[in-house]
Amino acid sequence: MTRLRPLRAMLIIGAIAVGMAMMASLAPDNEYQRWQLLDGTIHARARWIYERTHFDPTPIDVAIVGPSRTGQGVDAPRLARDLAARGVPANVVNFSLPESGRNINWLVVDQLLREKSPRLIIVGVTEKPSRLGHSAFKFLAPARDILAPGYPTDLNYFSDLLYLPYRQLELFTANLFPGFMGLTKTFQMTRYGGQSLNTTGSIVLPDGSIKEGERPASTRELARGVRKLEQGSHAPLLPAAYADAEFGDERHYIREIASVAHAHGARVAFLFLPYYSGPSGLQEQHFYEQIGPVWNAGFLSTHAEWFADYGHLTRTGAQGLTDWLADQVTDTLRKRTTG
Numbered sequence: 001m002t003r004l005r006p007l008r009a010m011l012i013i014g015a016i017a018v019g020m021a022m023m024a025s026l027a028p029d030n031e032y033q034r035w036q037l038l039d040g041t042i043h044a045r046a047r048w049i050y051e052r053t054h055f056d057p058t059p060i061d062v063a064i065v066g067p068s069r070t071g072q073g074v075d076a077p078r079l080a081r082d083l084a085a086r087g088v089p090a091n092v093v094n095f096s097l098p099e100s101g102r103n104i105n106w107l108v109v110d111q112l113l114r115e116k117s118p119r120l121i122i123v124g125v126t127e128k129p130s131r132l133g134h135s136a137f138k139f140l141a142p143a144r145d146i147l148a149p150g151y152p153t154d155l156n157y158f159s160d161l162l163y164l165p166y167r168q169l170e171l172f173t174a175n176l177f178p179g180f181m182g183l184t185k186t187f188q189m190t191r192y193g194g195q196s197l198n199t200t201g202s203i204v205l206p207d208g209s210i211k212e213g214e215r216p217a218s219t220r221e222l223a224r225g226v227r228k229l230e231q232g233s234h235a236p237l238l239p240a241a242y243a244d245a246e247f248g249d250e251r252h253y254i255r256e257i258a259s260v261a262h263a264h265g266a267r268v269a270f271l272f273l274p275y276y277s278g279p280s281g282l283q284e285q286h287f288y289e290q291i292g293p294v295w296n297a298g299f300l301s302t303h304a305e306w307f308a309d310y311g312h313l314t315r316t317g318a319q320g321l322t323d324w325l326a327d328q329v330t331d332t333l334r335k336r337t338t339g
Contacts, residue, residue: 029143029171033183037139037167042098046140048193049095053111055187058195060116061090062329065105065257066124069273071096071199072312073124073297075322080196082326088333093196096124101134102253103149107141109257113264120332121261125270125294128233128283129250132156138163150256153248200318216305216314222276225310229275236283243287251287258291267332268292271325274301275311295328297321 035050052060062083064074076094083090095108109121138146138160146160154160174181217225238246261268270288272295274280280298288294300306306317313321 028175029168030175030183030185031142032187033171033174033178033185035140036183037170038136043136043139045095045097045193045197045199046136048197049108050111051187051192052093052095052195053115056192056195059091060093060112060118061333062092062120062122063109063112063116063118064092064094064096064122064124064271065108066096066122066271067100067126068096068098069126069275069311069313070094070122070124070271071098072308073200073273073318073321074122074271074325075198075200075318076196077198078319078322079326079329082323083330083333086326086330088330090119090329090333091195094199096199097134097136099135100126100130101132101137102129102250102257103137104134104140106253106256107137107145109260113260113266117264118261118266120267120269120329121257122329123254123257123268123270125272125282125284125288127272127274127279127281129247131247131249133160133249139167143168149252151244151248151252153245155249200313200315214308214315216307216317217309219304222304222307222310226275226277229310247284250284254288254291269328269332270294272296272298273311273313273321274298276304276307277301293328293332295325297324 032050032054036047038044038046062079064070064076071094074094074096076092080090080092083092095112097104097108105123112118112121133149133154133156137156141160143164146164149157170181171183174183175185178185236243236246244251258268269292272282274297278301280296280301282288282294282296285294300313300317300321303317306313306320308314308317
């Protein structure tokens with residue numbers, strides 16, 4: 001019996017800890033404050049995305065989501081000007097965030113469709129989808145979506161879940177004492193970024209530093225980046241029939257984006273941006289085409305002079321891509337108007 005007492009004590013302590021964590025995870029929070037948690041990080045644009053969606057009454061007609069290739073590659077203000085010049089005026093925003101993970105794009109689209117009625121949502125895609133969700137999901141997602149992501153092969157599930165009690169306690173405290181926690185409950189126009197931000201011209205690196213994107217990288221630098229990317233890229237491990245399991249984040253949340261977009265009368269299209277010297281084909285091409293058109297900008301891959309690093313365009317490259325994209329968007333918006 002004496003040997004069982006330490007074990008019993010450990011079980012009791014563990015049960016209490018789990019119970020307290022569960023209670024903390026269910027603590028109420030302020031959604032606006034949640035979208036401020038990434039201030040000061042490479043994902044600081046999250047606050048602007050929420051503010052543009054909820055506090056700025058200007059309509060959004062075309063919204064772009066995706067990873068940093070899309071954020072660096074598409075100049076939203078320029079695209080709006082191009083569309084106006086073609087007789088299709090539209091308000092354009094680029095809501096892309098650095099790093100891969102489709103769950104973060106779904107969160108952004110969900111926020112967007114609560115308040116706005118876009119005609120077109122463009123999803124940036126790459127040659128191979130990620131197997132993992134986005135690192136910022138555990139900061140921005142409602143607790144219910146962390147507890148139940150909606151598909152069984154979420155490889156980030158337990159790490160996201162472990163962070164949830166701490167996050168909810170922080171947000172609960174911030175809701176009571178916003179000044180103390182540095183998370184505001186009221187919109188501040190003085191720090192608002194405006195109706196549409198241009199993210200081209202500089203690249204936010206994973207360590208948070210800024211790389212100037214005005215000038216093209218050297219061929220040696222490009223080759224070094226390509227080698228590193230390709231060494232970390234792996235072909236599918238499972239047969240195609242199990243793609244929903246292996247690439248659960250990509251496939252589940254793309255379907256969710258399509259579902260909510262179509263329910264709100266918005267079209268979905270996909271924009272493929274290659275890395276330098278990379279393939280022009282997409283692993284998930286057929287999957288995407290079941291939802292909407294795939295606009296393949298694979299022609300970029302042979303132009304070293306347009307790349308600021310192996311995967312991101314210079315400002316000149318982004319301007320060329322944006323002008324090319326304007327024709328695709330114009331056709332789609334005209335079809336929606338006439339059809």
